[in-house]
Amino acid sequence: MTPPAVETTPDASRIQTLFNRIAPVYDRLNDWLSLGQHRIWKLMTVKWSQASSGDTCLDLCCGSGDLAQLLGERVGNTGQVFGVDFSCAQLEIARQRGETHYPPLTLHWIEADALHLPFADNFFDAATMGYGLRNVTDIPRSLRELHRVLKPGATAAILDFHRPNNPTLNAVQQWILQTIVVPVATANGLQDEYAYILPSLEKFPQGPEQIRLAHQAGFAQATHYPIAGGIMGVLVVTKRLS
Numbered sequence: 001m002t003p004p005a006v007e008t009t010p011d012a013s014r015i016q017t018l019f020n021r022i023a024p025v026y027d028r029l030n031d032w033l034s035l036g037q038h039r040i041w042k043l044m045t046v047k048w049s050q051a052s053s054g055d056t057c058l059d060l061c062c063g064s065g066d067l068a069q070l071l072g073e074r075v076g077n078t079g080q081v082f083g084v085d086f087s088c089a090q091l092e093i094a095r096q097r098g099e100t101h102y103p104p105l106t107l108h109w110i111e112a113d114a115l116h117l118p119f120a121d122n123f124f125d126a127a128t129m130g131y132g133l134r135n136v137t138d139i140p141r142s143l144r145e146l147h148r149v150l151k152p153g154a155t156a157a158i159l160d161f162h163r164p165n166n167p168t169l170n171a172v173q174q175w176i177l178q179t180i181v182v183p184v185a186t187a188n189g190l191q192d193e194y195a196y197i198l199p200s201l202e203k204f205p206q207g208p209e210q211i212r213l214a215h216q217a218g219f220a221q222a223t224h225y226p227i228a229g230g231i232m233g234v235l236v237v238t239k240r241l242s
């Protein structure tokens with residue numbers, strides 16, 4: 001029997017199955033449920049990555065590839081982007097997206113585990129990670145792998161949900177997730193998959209803890225920017241130059 005493309009632990013296998021199952025409606029529900037705002041948050045993330053024309057970049061946990069495509073537009077036709085994900089169904093959506101883009105971009109889609117990246121040390125000029133850090137089963141290891149594959153002096157921008165410090169906004173975020181997001185997902189036969197978001201968010205480190213974990217993983221600089229009133233956040237990390 002041929003081994004699976006990506007060896008995963010039972011927990012990781014559950015996450016892999018979840019994102020394979022939601023792949024057909026993932027982009028559409030993101031647009032509906034965020035009123036298109038997630039595209040703005042992703043554009044901010046690409047800008048914070050400091051990716052430039054001609055760069056070789058990584059989009060970690062790329063899913064359906066929209067963030068990787070934004071990164072591709074940033075680096076242009078002299079650069080290249082490697083989108084990495086362990087969900088084959090998400091990557092199939094990403095490949096279809098990449099084929100229809102004009103002007104053509106150099107996008108590579110790699111089925112691999114973010115905790116065991118198939119790249120040499122010091123390989124990427126910049127990186128992004130959109131809504132992936134909260135979903136990996138080992139955040140410290142994921143940050144260490146990201147640090148390993150970045151070139152000295154390179155920056156990564158990591159976008160994810162964040163729990164607002166403001167109690168009212170925190171309550172509004174929970175209400176939207178429970179009262180709007182889950183019922184809409186349920187109407188698409190995906191109640192359990194979207195009900196996962198809130199408990200995953202409640203376990204996810206807040207900004208200051210994310211900064212501590214980034215320094216522990218070896219990053220010289222780490223800053224967390226709450227956005228959208230603190231319901232989302234971007235952790236920006238930079239590898240030491242020498």
Ligand SMILES: C/C(=C\Cc1cc(O)c2ccccc2c1O)CCC[C@H](C)CCC[C@H](C)CCCC(C)C
Nearest residue numbers: 030033034035037038131173176177193194196197
């Ligand atoms: C792009 C977004 C979420 C991606 C995403 C991340 C996950 O970890 C998931 C896990 C399981 C199922 C789905 C996902 C998933 O889609 C953010 C936007 C989409 C969100 C589903 C909706 C979030 C709503 C916000 C709490 C409030 C939005 C306010 C807006 C200004 C109207």
Ligand SMILES: C[S@@+](CC[C@H](N)C(=O)[O-])C[C@H]1O[C@@H](n2cnc3c(N)ncnc32)[C@H](O)[C@@H]1O
Nearest residue numbers: 019061062063085086087113114130131135136
């Ligand atoms: C919420 S989606 C994010 C997709 C995309 N980055 C975006 O911004 O919409 C999370 C993605 O992380 C992937 N993922 C989670 N853990 C992973 C791991 N250990 N290795 C590779 N991909 C992983 C899932 O398969 C899923 O496609």
